[in-house]
Each structure stands twice: as structure tokens, then as C-alpha cells.
Amino acid sequence: QKEVEQDPGPLSVPEGAIVSLNCTYSNSAFQYFMWYRQYSRKGPELLMYTYSSGNKEDGRFTAQVDKSSKYISLFIRDSQPSDSATYLCAMSGVAGGTSYGKLTFGQGTILTVHP
Amino acid sequence: DAGVIQSPRHEVTEMGQEVTLRCKPISGHNSLFWYRQTMMRGLELLIYFNNNVPIDDSGMPEDRFSAKMPNASFSTLKIQPSEPRDSAVYFCASTRQSNTEAFFGQGTRLTVV
Numbered sequence: 128q129k130e131v132e133q134d135p136g137p138l139s140v141p142e143g144a145i146v147s148l149n150c151t152y153s154n155s156a157f158q159y160f161m162w163y164r165q166y167s168r169k170g171p172e173l174l175m176y177t178y179s180s181g182n183k184e185d186g187r188f189t190a191q192v193d194k195s196s197k198y199i200s201l202f203i204r205d206s207q208p209s210d211s212a213t214y215l216c217a218m219s220g221v222a223g224g225t226s227y228g229k230l231t232f233g234q235g236t237i238l239t240v241h242p
Numbered sequence: 243d244a245g246v247i248q249s250p251r252h253e254v255t256e257m258g259q260e261v262t263l264r265c266k267p268i269s270g271h272n273s274l275f276w277y278r279q280t281m282m283r284g285l286e287l288l289i290y291f292n293n294n295v296p297i298d299d300s301g302m303p304e305d306r307f308s309a310k311m312p313n314a315s316f317s318t319l320k321i322q323p324s325e326p327r328d329s330a331v332y333f334c335a336s337t338r339q340s341n342t343e344a345f346f347g348q349g350t351r352l353t354v355v
Contacts (some may be wrong), residue, residue, distance in 0.1 A: 168349075170333055217285075
């Protein structure tokens with residue numbers, strides 16, 4: 128079993144829809160939870176990160192972490208065609224400066240938002 | 243800031259040949275990471291350096307893989323000899339020691355035929 132599980136999709140939604148992306152994990156040591164967005168033929172770029180449990184909102188994006196259930200979510204409101212990309216959840220278990228890039232990634236969910 | 247720079251962007255090589263991938267991290271970042279991405283396995287960490295010193299190479303698949311960071315502005319990932327199953331996109335990423343964000347390069351798409 129992988130440490131981080133993510134449904135690869137693909138997920139196709141109409142413009143304006145609310146999108147829900149999810150990951151589950153098994154390692155209780157994970158403390159930092161991130162969502163990366165990757166456009167085709169590009170490197171991943173950080174979208175949002177949260178520390179421990181709770182919610183974080185940034186514009187149309189909301190990240191939720193439930194450590195008790197080992198479950199994280201990313202919600203996209205009013206989705207746009209420009210949101211079409213692969214969304215990767217990532218986690219880190221080190222609360223220190225040397226290993227923030229030592230991430231365990233989910234498989235990634237391919238999202239298409241059609242006009 | 244030009245971001246993390248990787249070269250080459252694409253590499254096609256024959257099985258058995260040596261392949262060298264290069265990375266220039268963002269200036270001022272002191273942690274550098276090499277990842278590999280495939281359809282089957284997703285993004286996997288191969289090795290990471292802190293202040294030019296290899297910290298964790300547990301993700302390096304075999305002895306055919308080696309990585310070096312001779313200075314703060316340059317790192318290489320070498321595969322010798324290459325095999326078709328090494329075909330993947332290899333990403334380099336860098337971070338500041340006190341920052342949570344890892345900045346990724348554009349990747350090198352390696353095809354071994």
C-alpha cells in the first residue's frame with residue numbers, strides 16, 4: 128500500500144462547477160500538507176499548503192486537512208478552463224528546515240474543465 | 243529570478259549509454275532534490291542534498307544512479323549504464339532551509355531506447 132493514495136481520475140467538469148480533490152494517507156508523521164498543480168510538460172508548482180489539521184482558503188481554492196481521518200481535500204470553486212491540469216497532493220513529515228522539499232506525493236488527479 | 247534550471251529538456255539515448263542530467267538551483271536555496279516522475283509510480287524522491295551534502299539517497303533505485311553537488315549552484319544526476327526502464331521525466335527542485343515551498347524545474351524528459 129502506498130503512503131499517499133490519490134484517485135488519478137481523470138475528472139471532467141463544466142466551467143463554473145465546484146471541484147473536490149482528495150487524498151488519504153497512512154503515515155501519522157506527516158505534518159505539512161500541500162497541493163501542487165502541474166500543467167502539461169511543466170514542473171509542479173505549489174498551490175497551497177497547510178500545517179496540521181484545519182482549513183485554509185485562498186481565492187477560489189480551499190484546502191482542508193483532517194489528521195484524525197488521515198484525509199485531505201482541495202476544493203476549487205467556480206472552476207475555469209485554465210484550472211485544467213494535474214493536481215498532486217504532497218506531504219512532509221519533518222518539522223524542520225532541512226527537509227521541506229522531501230515530499231511524498233500522491234499519484235495526481237487529472238482535471239479538465241470544459242467551457 | 244530564473245527559477246530552477248534543468249538541462250537538457252529532452253534526452254534520447256540508447257540502452258547502455260551514460261546519461262547526465264544537470265540542475266542549477268535558485269540562488270540562495272541550500273536544499274536540492276531530484277525527483278523522477280512516471281505514469282506508473284508518479285513522483286518519487288531519488289535523493290536530496292543540504293548545503294551540498296547528500297542527506298538521503300534511499301530513493302536512488304540502483305547503483306547505476308549517482309548524484310553529485312560540487313557547489314551550491316550545480317548538481318548532476320548520472321545514469322550509467324542506462325536502461326529502457328529509466329525512461330521518465332526527472333525533476334530537480336530547490337528550497338530555502340526555512341521555507342515550505344519547493345520550486346521545481348521544468349524537468350528533463352529521458353527516453354532510453
